[in-house]
Amino acid sequence: MSQAKPSILYITLGCAKNEVDTDRMRALLNAAGYDEALDSAEADAVIINTCSFLASASSESIECTLQLAEEVHDGVRSTPIVMCGCLPSRYGDDLPDELPEVAAFVPADKEDGIVSVVDRVLGRSERMEVSVPDVKRTVEGAVAYLKISDGCDRFCSFCAIPYIRGRYASRGAASILAEARELVAGGVRELVLIGQDTGIWGTDFDESVEGPRTLAELLVAVAEAVRPEHVWIRVLYLQPEGMTPELISAIRDTPEVLPYIDIPVQHCSARVLAAMNRSGSEAELDELFSRLRSEIPDMVIRTTYLAGFPGETDDEAAAMLAFMDRTGFDYTSVFEYSAEEGTRAAKMDCQLDEAVKIERTQAGMDLAESLGFAATAARVGTTADVIVDGVEETDDGLELIGHAWFQAPDCDGAVHLDIEEAAVGDILKVRFTDSFCYELVGEVVEE
Numbered sequence: 341m342s343q344a345k346p347s348i349l350y351i352t353l354g355c356a357k358n359e360v361d362t363d364r365m366r367a368l369l370n371a372a373g374y375d376e377a378l379d380s381a382e383a384d385a386v387i388i389n390t391c392s393f394l395a396s397a398s399s400e401s402i403e404c405t406l407q408l409a410e411e412v413h414d415g416v417r418s419t420p421i422v423m424c425g426c427l428p429s430r431y432g433d434d435l436p437d438e439l440p441e442v443a444a445f446v447p448a449d450k451e452d453g454i455v456s457v458v459d460r461v462l463g464r465s466e467r468m469e470v471s472v473p474d475v476k477r478t479v480e481g482a483v484a485y486l487k488i489s490d491g492c493d494r495f496c497s498f499c500a501i502p503y504i505r506g507r508y509a510s511r512g513a514a515s516i517l518a519e520a521r522e523l524v525a526g527g528v529r530e531l532v533l534i535g536q537d538t539g540i541w542g543t544d545f546d547e548s549v550e551g552p553r554t555l556a557e558l559l560v561a562v563a564e565a566v567r568p569e570h571v572w573i574r575v576l577y578l579q580p581e582g583m584t585p586e587l588i589s590a591i592r593d594t595p596e597v598l599p600y601i602d603i604p605v606q607h608c609s610a611r612v613l614a615a616m617n618r619s620g621s622e623a624e625l626d627e628l629f630s631r632l633r634s635e636i637p638d639m640v641i642r643t644t645y646l647a648g649f650p651g652e653t654d655d656e657a658a659a660m661l662a663f664m665d666r667t668g669f670d671y672t673s674v675f676e677y678s679a680e681e682g683t684r685a686a687k688m689d690c691q692l693d694e695a696v697k698i699e700r701t702q703a704g705m706d707l708a709e710s711l712g713f714a715a716t717a718a719r720v721g722t723t724a725d726v727i728v729d730g731v732e733e734t735d736d737g738l739e740l741i742g743h744a745w746f747q748a749p750d751c752d753g754a755v756h757l758d759i760e761e762a763a764v765g766d767i768l769k770v771r772f773t774d775s776f777c778y779e780l781v782g783e784v785v786e787e
């Protein structure tokens with residue numbers, strides 16, 4: 341090994357939920373006496389936390405692993421790779437034969453055992469005991485993702501997640517609140533609550549569980565737990581059925597909870613939704629979004645359109661575009677449908693031609709951009725609080741960037757600031773002077 345304390349390079353692919361899982365593994369390994377390496381040349385082992393949500397994500401995970409294997413097995417030294425997360429969860433037994441470059445595979449539900457896996461891979465045998473529940477996450481930036489559940493029970497016909505991450509399991513409120521307090525004490529200014537299906541948090545608790553039992557109650561409890569700090573609280577991945585009157589009130593009436601709602605509808609057609617094993621209809625979605633807009637002033641809405649689902653007709657695709665336009669989504673992610681191994685939709689005999697799927701995806705993306713760019717441009721001339729996230733290298737040198745409350749970190753664009761100095765986590769009052777695509781340019785008007 342290269343030094344007294346062996347060091348680990350962490351690579352995270354996929355969504356924010358994987359970021360949380362990597363943070364957790366990092367905390368466990370740090371507690372067990374490991375250091376973090378910043379590049380593969382310094383690392384004694386590499387942990388790659390993979391995504392397998394779509395076939396393209398699985399391919400990216402495999403490509404990244406093979407590239408890494410070339411880099412770290414350069415003939416001079418051999419740095420073991422430990423593959424974690426969704427790919428081992430999904431393809432478990434097949435992987436050792438397919439990827440002999442990888443020293444160990446750790447499925448998502450076994451990641452709390454990462455220390456013993458890395459110890460074994462590096463031939464370490466003596467250590468202090470690490471108590472898994474006591475290990476604390478540390479986060480460097482101003483934003484932290486807070487996982488409130490794992491798995492999913494919805495079994496949408498196109499989605500492999502329930503097979504990868506297992507059945508829905510809410511995380512206990514006490515553990516969520518403790519982590520929220522630790523993160524805020526460590527300087528975090530925004531908590532982003534995530535899970536595959538956040539709206540049904542708590543529905544799997546039995547009668548004996550005390551404290552918050554619904555997402556609405558949890559949001560209020562998180563806000564109270566971190567006061568007197570005024571922290572932004574954002575919740576992602578709500579399903580339409582989860583938007584209860586109680587939740588709408590909690591979002592509207594809890595000052596820390598941002599009026600930002602992410603509801604991945606996937607489609608508006610009742611027929612397509614039924615084929616997706618989802619519920620709802622265009623009329624119900626229209627009613628939901630107009631109710632949200634009328635009950636939560638200034639609300640920002642993000643959604644998702646899965647384009648080219650098997651059997652989607654031209655009329656249904658056009659109806660989805662009209663629905664997006666009419667609702668005026670601020671942000672829309674458009675994904676092209678892909679037949680995921682093991683899912684019911686992959687076995688449907690009405691798969692669309694690739695060219696049709698590409699055309700519909702492009703049409704969805706074009707509309708999403710035109711709505712999103714317009715919503716961003718409409719902010720020019722207004723003022724809002726912006727959290728400073730760090731610096732970014734540009735052609736003109738380093739630039740400070742941050743995000744406003746209406747921009748979910750890492751996905752909705754950023755604010756480019758006109759000042760040279762500020763600390764990560766500072767919250768500044770900013771007037772927006774220009775925009776480009778989803779990005780805003782802003783001048784600090786007061787602190």
Ligand code: SF4
Binds near residue numbers: 499500501537
């Ligand atoms: S709600 Fe549907 S799309 Fe989302 S994770 Fe669950 S099964 Fe997949």
